[in-house]
Each structure stands twice: as C-alpha cells, then as structure tokens.
Amino acid sequence: xxxxxxxxxxxxxxxxxxxxxxxxxxxxxxxxxxxxxxxxxxxxxxxxxxxxxxxxxxxxxxxxxxxxxxxxxxxxxxxxxxxxxxxxxxxxxxxxxxxxxxxxxxxxxxxxxxxxxxxxxxxxxxxxxxxxxxxxxxxxxxxxxxxxxxxxxxxxxxxxxxxxxxxxxxxxxxxxxxxxxxxxxxxxxxxxxxxxxxxxxxxxxxxxxxxxxxxxxxxxxxxxxxxxxxxxxxxxxxxxxxxxxxxxxxxxxxxxxxxxxxxxxxxxxxxxxxxxxxxxxxxxxxxxxxx
Amino acid sequence: xxxxxxxxxxxxxxxxxxxxxxxxxxxxxxxxxxxxxxxxxxxxxxxxxxxxxxxxxxxxxxxxxxxxxxxxxxxxxxxxxxxxxxxxxxxxxxxxxxxxxxxxxxxxxxxxxxxxxxxxxxxxxxxxxxxxxxxxxxxxxxxxxxxxxxxxxxxxxxxxxxxxxxxxxxxxxxxxxxxxxxxxxxxxxxxxxxxxxxxxxxxxxxxxxxxxxxxxxxxxxxxxxxxxxxxxxxxxxxxxxxxxxxxxxxxxxxxxxxxxxxxxxxxxxxxxxxxxxxxxxxxxxxxxxxx
Numbered sequence: 335x336x337x338x339x340x341x342x343x344x345x346x347x348x349x350x351x352x353x354x355x356x357x358x359x360x361x362x363x364x365x366x367x368x369x370x371x372x373x374x375x376x377x378x379x380x381x382x383x384x385x386x387x388x389x390x391x392x393x394x395x396x397x398x399x400x401x402x403x404x405x406x407x408x409x410x411x412x413x414x415x416x417x418x419x420x421x422x423x424x425x426x427x428x429x430x431x432x433x434x435x436x437x438x439x440x441x442x443x444x445x446x447x448x449x450x451x452x453x454x455x456x457x458x459x460x461x462x463x464x465x466x467x468x469x470x471x472x473x474x475x476x477x478x479x480x481x482x483x484x485x486x487x488x489x490x491x492x493x494x495x496x497x498x499x500x501x502x503x504x505x506x507x508x509x510x511x512x513x514x515x516x517x518x519x520x521x522x523x524x525x526x527x528x529x530x531x532x533x534x535x536x537x538x539x540x541x542x543x544x545x546x547x548x549x550x551x552x553x554x555x556x557x558x559x560x561x562x563x564x565x566x567x568x569x570x571x572x573x574x575x576x577x578x579x580x581x582x583x584x585x586x587x588x589x590x591x592x593x594x595x596x597x598x599x600x601x602x603x604x605x606x607x608x609x610x611x612x613x614x615x616x617x618x619x620x621x622x623x624x625x
Numbered sequence: 626x627x628x629x630x631x632x633x634x635x636x637x638x639x640x641x642x643x644x645x646x647x648x649x650x651x652x653x654x655x656x657x658x659x660x661x662x663x664x665x666x667x668x669x670x671x672x673x674x675x676x677x678x679x680x681x682x683x684x685x686x687x688x689x690x691x692x693x694x695x696x697x698x699x700x701x702x703x704x705x706x707x708x709x710x711x712x713x714x715x716x717x718x719x720x721x722x723x724x725x726x727x728x729x730x731x732x733x734x735x736x737x738x739x740x741x742x743x744x745x746x747x748x749x750x751x752x753x754x755x756x757x758x759x760x761x762x763x764x765x766x767x768x769x770x771x772x773x774x775x776x777x778x779x780x781x782x783x784x785x786x787x788x789x790x791x792x793x794x795x796x797x798x799x800x801x802x803x804x805x806x807x808x809x810x811x812x813x814x815x816x817x818x819x820x821x822x823x824x825x826x827x828x829x830x831x832x833x834x835x836x837x838x839x840x841x842x843x844x845x846x847x848x849x850x851x852x853x854x855x856x857x858x859x860x861x862x863x864x865x866x867x868x869x870x871x872x873x874x875x876x877x878x879x880x881x882x883x884x885x886x887x888x889x890x891x892x893x894x895x896x897x898x899x900x901x902x903x904x905x906x907x908x909x910x911x912x913x914x915x916x
C-alpha cells in the first residue's frame with residue numbers, strides 16, 4: 335500500500351513535468367498507450383492485453399479493426415489445452431481436426447510478422463546468453479524477446495501470457511483467431527508464429543478459462559463448457575472513467591537491470607546453496623501496478 | 626474416444642495376464658500405486674497427486690501421516706502467486722513476512738531430500754543435454770529430473786504441477802506446508818527444495834485456485850478469498866468404488882522415446898521453418914488417462 339502510494343506520487347511528479355524526457359527515463363514504470371491496450375472482457379473477469387505494433391504492426395491493425403467491428407463479442411475459447419494455449423475465435427477447421435481455424439474471410443489473410451531487424455542494442459535489456467532456444471534473450475519494452483548471434487534479427491518469445499495469431503500450415507494464413515499461452519513456454523513456436531501482444535493484467539482470469547479435452551486437441555466435448563468473450567474493446571474507446579489506471583514496470587532502467595542481476599545471483603539466505611546463474615526469459619515477472 | 630477404448634482393451638489384456646512382467650513392460654501406460662496417490666479435494670474440484678518415495682521417502686511418509694490424521698482438512702492455499710506457486714498449510718511466519726510458514730511442531734522437522742545418487746542410466750530417459758540449468762535432463766517414471774555431468778547425482782525439476790515442501794531459510798526446516806508450481810518452471814529452486822510429488826490429474830483445477838496479492842508475496846488481502854482444502858486422502862484409504870481409475874503414460878518405453886525424438890524434430894508441415902532441436906523438460910506433457 336505504501337509502495338503504491340509512493341509510486342503514485344512518483345508518477346504524478348512525472349506527469350506534472352511531462353515534457354521532461356529525463357524524468358520519464360528515470361521512472362521505473364510507464365503508462366501504456368491506451369490505443370495499444372485491449373480490454374478482453376470474459377464472463378469470468380477482465381483481462382488487459384498490451385499490443386505490440388513494433389513487432390506485429392499489421393496484426394495489431396487487424397485485431398483493432400476486428401475489435402472495433404465487435405467481431406469477437408460473444409465468441410468463445412473453443413480450444414483450450416491446460417499447460418499450453420487457450421485459443422479463441424470462430425471455429426476450428428473440422429477437416430483438419432486440429433488447431434487450425436476455419437478461414438472466414440480470405441481477404442483478412444495476414445502476412446506472418448515473426449521477426450524484425452531494426453532493433454538497436456539500447457532497446458534490448460539482455461537476460462541470458464546463450465539461451466536454450468536462441469543465442470540470447472532479453473526484454474524490449476516488457477516483452478520477452480530473443481536474438482541471433484550478430485543481433486541482426488529479433489523476435490518475441492512464447493512466454494506465458496503472450497497472445498499470438500493462430501494460422502494454418504502456411505505461414506501467411508492467420509486471419510482472426512488468437513491464442514494465449516497459459517502454460518510452460520512453448521518456445522518451439524518462437525519466430526514461426528506472430529505474437530502481437532501480451533497479458534498485462536488479469537492473467538489469473540486467463541488461468542480460469544475452462545479447459546477442453548486434451549485428447550481431442552483441446553476441443554470441448556461439451557460446447558456449453560467454453561468460456562465466452564463478452565466483449566473486446568480498445569481501451570482508448572472506453573470512457574476514461576471506466577478505464578483501469580495501470581502502469582507497467584519498465585525493462586530498460588538501471589533498476590530493472592540490477593533486479594535481473596540480483597535474480598541471477600540469488601543473494602537471499604533462502605538460497606543456502608546457490609543455483610546456476612542462468613535466467614529463463616519467461617520466468618521473470620514484469621510488474622503491472624493498478625493506481 | 627477410440628484411443629481410450631483401445632487403451633482400455635490393452636490394459637485389460639495386461640491385467641488378465643498380470644503376472645507377466647513382459648506384458649507390463651510393453652504397455653505404454655502404468656497404473657500408479659494407490660498407496661502413493663493423494664486425493665486433494667478442493668472446494669473447486671479434485672486434484673490427484675502422485676507421490677515420489679524414490680526421491681523423497683521421508684517427506685512422503687510425513688505427508689501421508691499428516692494426511693491420515695486429517696491435518697490438512699479445512700486448511701487453505703494462503704499464499705498464491707500467479708505464474709509461480711500456490712502454497713497451502715497452516716500459516717506464514719508473520720515475523721518474516723515472506724513465504725516461510727509458522728513451524729507448528731518442531732518434532733516434524735524434515736531433512737531436505739533434494740537429490741539421490743542411486744539412479745541407473747536405464748531408469749533415466751534423456752531429454753536434453755546440456756540444459757540451461759543442468760548438464761542433462763530426463764524423465765524418471767514420469768517425473769522431470771536433471772543430472773550432473775557424470776550422472777552421479779539426480780534431482781527432480783521444478784516443472785508446473787510439481788509439489789514440494791516449503792521450508793525456512795535453513796535446508797532442514799520443512800514441516801507441513803507445501804506448494805504446487807502453477808507457472809513457468811522456477812528451475813532456480815531445483816535441488817534446494819524437496820519435491821515429493823506431482824499433479825497427475827486436475828491441473829486445470831489447480832489453475833483455478835484463487836491468487837493472492839503478488840505485491841504482498843502472494844498473501845491474500847482478504848482471507849475469505851482463499852481456496853480451501855476440503856480433504857486430503859491417501860487413495861488406497863478410499864473405497865475402490867470411489868477411486869478414479871487412472872493410468873499414466875510411461876516414460877521409459879521405446880514409444881515414449883520416439884515421441885520425444887519427434888517432438889525434437891517437429892516433422893509436421895505446420896513447422897514450415899524448423900525450430901532449434903532443443904526440448905524443455907518442463908514442456909513435455911505426460912498423459913494421464915481416466916478409464
């Protein structure tokens with residue numbers, strides 16, 4: 335509570351001198367752009383997703399467009415495998431019998447946005463090198479990411495809470511259906527799927543989404559058991575008074591980097607024997623504060 | 626459904642010639658010993674835990690003893706951090722203000738059982754070498770485990786669903802309270818905690834356990850929000866008619882090993898670009914079948 339109040343004061347100070355980039359850089363939190371936040375209202379509670387137009391501009395544009403036409407309202411999480419993903423949207427491709435959704439509109443076909451090349455080293459807070467699935471991992475504005483050896487390519491990592499677009503076998507076949515990672519990071523999906531956001535609030539709600547039949551690829555035996563999307567909205571379309579004020583821990587500050595270093599070394603006496611000094615990019619919490 | 630029936634038939638064939646070790650070895654599933662199964666009945670559903678006396682004999686003995694004295698019945702999950710652990714038992718150590726529980730009875734103090742030395746290579750199904758946190762990882766009777774370079778020491782890995790005993794700073798201070806891993810594997814806890822079992826049924830129920838206040842180390846602001854343990858029982862104490870018949874995928878069969886190899890190579894055309902041939906020990910599902 336005290337910490338919350340201190341943060342609020344720190345934040346208000348930043349806002350009151352909002353044109354000072356220096357102050358904003360020193361802050362340990364950032365207020366996300368409401369035009370890049372989705373409010374995913376489920377029948378079991380609210381989930382907030384931060385979109386990532388840096389890595390997936392076309393997907394973000396499409397998801398916002400679909401959201402604004404109320405495309406998702408009333409649809410369900412129809413394929414949910416505990417420990418893996420919760421997938422929502424229209425339906426699955428019955429012919430295929432697996433995760434691929436029925437393409438409702440060919441015009442919506444999206445090109446895969448699985449990696450970018452224009453990330454400076456400054457924007458990347460190194461976490462681990464080498465990682466088991468990449469030359470290195472690190473954070474970019476709160477998103478877990480990975481890079482190749484010469485830093486020429488960067489992609490987002492499939493950590494719990496990330497949201498990606500489902501697709502058919504061919505890479506450029508995503509249209510409307512999305513999945514949220516709800517279990518141990520399926521890193522083998524890195525850079526072959528498009529991740530376009532991550533849950534920044536309400537991951538406990540996501541974990542309450544009903545699971546389907548794992549033996550039938552997560553599809554429900556009883557369609558009445560699916561969890562329903564009441565509504566998705568772009569936060570900036572919601573009256574200010576109904577928005578939740580959140581701020582998200584920055585991952586590019588000295589403070590965050592020293593937190594990573596402490597996490598690696600585990601100085602607490604609880605670690606009577608020190609673990610290997612390795613960090614899993616998907617096992618580092620990034621704090622969201624409601625103020 | 627068809628697979629289930631086939632499995633059931635295969636199983637019945639095994640049982641009908643139940644003294645043939647050969648048949649049992651060839652089966653892809655095993656029926657767990659009900660004396661090593663705990664039925665954890667929560668107010669939100671049933672969870673089944675397989676105990677591991679091979680790695681943690683004293684912990685298993687104590688947990689069964691406490692279970693049979695109804696010690697846990699009516700207690701709650703009082704410290705729950707989404708993406709990390711759900712901890713249950715008596716209470717936390719208020720002085721410490723962190724995860725350590727109040728020691729209710731010093732006589733119960735358990736020695737840490739964090740590694741064993743007597744595992745043959747035959748019992749260990751290799752998954753990955755090197756792994757980010759160990760020289761190698763693999764399965765031992767369905768449990769994720771890790772080893773050092775010369776295979777002289779083996780320990781269990783903190784994968785989602787494992788159950789371990791909470792302790793204070795000193796290693797030999799565990800007594801009654803336990804935690805279930807509910808998020809990305811906290812591998813840094815490997816071999817400094819005692820893992821004594823894993824959830825083999827009802828992980829979706831575990832994920833519905835209410836979360837506490839992450840900013841207060843998972844403790845609840847409102848104690849009424851905690852999820853309650855109605856009852857824990859040793860399965861063999863329950864009338865046969867009330868037991869759930871489960872069988873668990875074996876991890877020492879050729880079939881399982883070829884599944885691992887396929888998982889590593891990802892031959893499906895969905896992988897239009899093949900991922901690195903690495904496997905995360907905590908990202909491999911081990912099937913439980915209800916029959």
